[in-house]
Amino acid sequence: xxxxxxxxxxxxxxxxxxxxxxxxDKLRVVTEExxxxxxxxxxxxxxxxxxxxxxxxxxxxxxxxxxxxLPWAQAYDLVLNNPNVALYSTARTPERERNFMWVGPxxxxxxxxxxxxxxxxxxxxxxxxxxxxxIAAVKDEAGQQKLAKMGFIxxxxxxxxxxxxxxxxxxxxxxxxxTQADVELVAKKAGVDxxxxxxxxxxxxxxxxIAFNKNMPAATVEQxxxxxxxxxx
Numbered sequence: 001x002x003x004x005x006x007x008x009x010x011x012x013x014x015x016x017x018x019x020x021x022x023x024x025d026k027l028r029v030v031t032e033e034x035x036x037x038x039x040x041x042x043x044x045x046x047x048x049x050x051x052x053x054x055x056x057x058x059x060x061x062x063x064x065x066x067x068x069x070l071p072w073a074q075a076y077d078l079v080l081n082n083p084n085v086a087l088y089s090t091a092r093t094p095e096r097e098r099n100f101m102w103v104g105p106x107x108x109x110x111x112x113x114x115x116x117x118x119x120x121x122x123x124x125x126x127x128x129x130x131x132x133x134x135i136a137a138v139k140d141e142a143g144q145q146k147l148a149k150m151g152f153i154x155x156x157x158x159x160x161x162x163x164x165x166x167x168x169x170x171x172x173x174x175x176x177x178x179t180q181a182d183v184e185l186v187a188k189k190a191g192v193d194x195x196x197x198x199x200x201x202x203x204x205x206x207x208x209x210i211a212f213n214k215n216m217p218a219a220t221v222e223q224x225x226x227x228x229x230x231x232x233x
Contacts, residue, residue, distance in 0.1 A: 027220070028085045029054065029065050032072040033160055035185035037089040037107060037208060040069065050089040050106045050208060057227045071159045076140045083215045086224075090211035091142030095149060101216055103224045104209030110180040111143035111203035114168070117196050121174045126150065129175060129201055136164030136173035143177050143203050162190040165197075175200060 031038040037050040046067055058065050070078070079087040080099060089106055090096070113129055115121045123129045126147075134156040137144040144155065156173045158164040161182070168176040169192050178186065180199070187194035212221050 026084065027063065027065055028068065028078075028082075029058070030068045030070050030075045030078060030085065030087050031089070032070060032075055033162075033189075034072075034089060034179075035182045035189070037109075037182075038069075039185065053106055053228065053231065054088055054210065056231050057224055060227045060231065061223060072141060073139050073159070079211055079213055081213075083213050086210050086212045086216075088210040089208040091206040092209045092211075093142050093145065093206055095145050096142075096211070098214075100211035100214055101218070101221045102209045102211060103221060103228055105207040106209060106228075108205060108207045109182075110205045111146070112178060112180055112199045113175045113201045113203060114178050114183075114197045115175055115200045116168055116171075117198045119174075121200075123175070123200050126201055126203070130154065132174035134173045135175045135177055136167040137177040138164065141177070142206055143179075146204050147177070162186050165190045165192055169196065177203070 031046075031051070031054075033039050034048075036048055038046065038048040041047045046069060051067070054067065075087050079085040090100070091109075092102055092104065113123070113135065115123070121132060123132065129135065130152055132154060134154055135147070135152070136156045136158055137147070138159070138161060139155075139157045148155075156164075156167055158167060161178060164173070164176050165178065165186055167173040169190075176197075178197075183197060184194050187197065210224065212224075
């Protein structure tokens with residue numbers, strides 16, 4: 001009897017091995033507070049233009065996946081270094097192209113450097129912006145990466161764009177790296193009057209995507225892209 005049991009166990013192990021590895025890791029979808037694309041509304045529900053598309057894709061594919069909201073630096077590190085993770089809304093830039101697999105676009109935005117109205121800070125170019133004492137920015141945000149590649153080192157890093165705006169208004173930074181489309185919402189969240197801001201220098205315009213860890217199965221990424229394309233139609 002023992003010999004028969006042993007033979008059966010060996011047979012089971014062989015069948016499992018032939019079937020290939022068992023997929024145990026569940027896809028994690030993460031995002032940040034980045035209005036108007038993804039942010040927590042007044043009722044505590046995650047909303048935004050990109051969030052609507054991502055939720056629709058999840059529903060279309062029949063996935064049991066909840067979206068996690070994390071600080072950008074944490075979310076970016078997570079998708080960069082861990083399999084089965086997707087992050088939105090992620091700017092697709094040349095610097096990031098080979099680091100991820102991409103689904104999109106979800107939209108686009110423009111980064112600008114903003115000054116506090118009435119301040120003595122006056123810049124008319126990116127070269128002049130290099131000379132100010134500090135620029136409030138979120139680390140590894142696309143605009144910050146763009147400026148860093150251009151040789152900027154005068155950053156005052158913050159966890160969120162609203163925290164950066166608070167630094168600007170408190171006089172703890174000379175300029176703030178913001179997004180044109182979300183100035184009103186970020187200002188509201190920071191308790192700041194948006195009329196007290198003035199755009200100083202244009203940084204760049206980029207398209208927004210869902211970034212998947214580069215080790216994600218290509219078939220999964222293709223499913224997401226097809227679902228998005230179907231929704232867009």
